[in-house]
Amino acid sequence: MTDEWCGWREATRTALYGDEGFYRRPEGPAGHFRTSVHASGLFASAVARLLVRTARELGSGTVDLVDVGAGRGELLTGVLAALPAEDPSLAVRAYAVELAPRPPGLDPAVTWCSGVPSGVRGLLFANEWLDNVPAEVAEADADGVVRRVLVRRSDGAERLGGPVTGEDARWLERWWPLTRPGERAEIGRPRDEAW
Numbered sequence: 001m002t003d004e005w006c007g008w009r010e011a012t013r014t015a016l017y018g019d020e021g022f023y024r025r026p027e028g029p030a031g032h033f034r035t036s037v038h039a040s041g042l043f044a045s046a047v048a049r050l051l052v053r054t055a056r057e058l059g060s061g062t063v064d065l066v067d068v069g070a071g072r073g074e075l076l077t078g079v080l081a082a083l084p085a086e087d088p089s090l091a092v093r094a095y096a097v098e099l100a101p102r103p104p105g106l107d108p109a110v111t112w113c114s115g116v117p118s119g120v121r122g123l124l125f126a127n128e129w130l131d132n133v134p135a136e137v138a139e140a141d142a143d144g145v146v147r148r149v150l151v152r153r154s155d156g157a158e159r160l161g162g163p164v165t166g167e168d169a170r171w172l173e174r175w176w177p178l179t180r181p182g183e184r185a186e187i188g189r190p191r192d193e194a195w
């Protein structure tokens with residue numbers, strides 16, 4: 001089967017975001033690991049304080065808070081809960097940008113979106129998001145030619161594919177040059193673009 005082999009970008013995309021992907025599961029990422037968002041309320045309180053400062057600098061009584069890769073909305077929920085202690089008069093429009101569906105029971109004040117809303121003014125967070133943007137893996141072969149690493153869907157075996165060319169080759173040359181046979185790199189171009 002020729003389509004059994006694909007690059008790491010596609011393999012990661014399927015594993016994380018496909019129909020049965022890790023981040024689609026109902027328990028969400030917090031069911032498996034903790035980030036600063038889940039560890040305590042301190043992070044949300046700090047974001048709430050920063051939001052108040054941002055609104056003051058903007059000279060506005062209304063401010064937007066966008067959370068990209070929002071998990072199940074935990075950060076936004078925490079910030080909305082912490083705000084009254086920081087500034088009870090501040091009005092916040094909260095947006096969760098997520099590939100996973102809106103979780104049941106989330107505060108209706110949170111708008112659930114599939115992309116970053118336009119025309120927002122305030123703060124945008126993307127806590128632990130960029131490392132979840134799938135990227136290709138490259139390896140220098142025995143002759144030093146930099147090739148895309150292919151992975152077999154059925155068992156995770158790897159082999160080298162065609163040479164890395166174009167924009168990806170230029171990205172590696174600039175940021176992560178491979179000089180010796182067997183050296184490997186992630187091609188972080190999709191993360192740069194996401195940023």
Ligand SMILES: C[S@@+](CC[C@H](N)C(=O)[O-])C[C@H]1O[C@@H](n2cnc3c(N)ncnc32)[C@H](O)[C@@H]1O
Pocket residue numbers: 023029035036037038068069070071072097098099100114126127128129132133
């Ligand atoms: C490691 S979790 C971090 C969750 C939360 N920000 C936290 O810090 O606990 C990464 C999240 O990003 C989401 N995600 C990944 N790519 C995305 C995209 N292109 N647009 C929106 N959400 C995305 C995933 O579904 C997942 O919920």
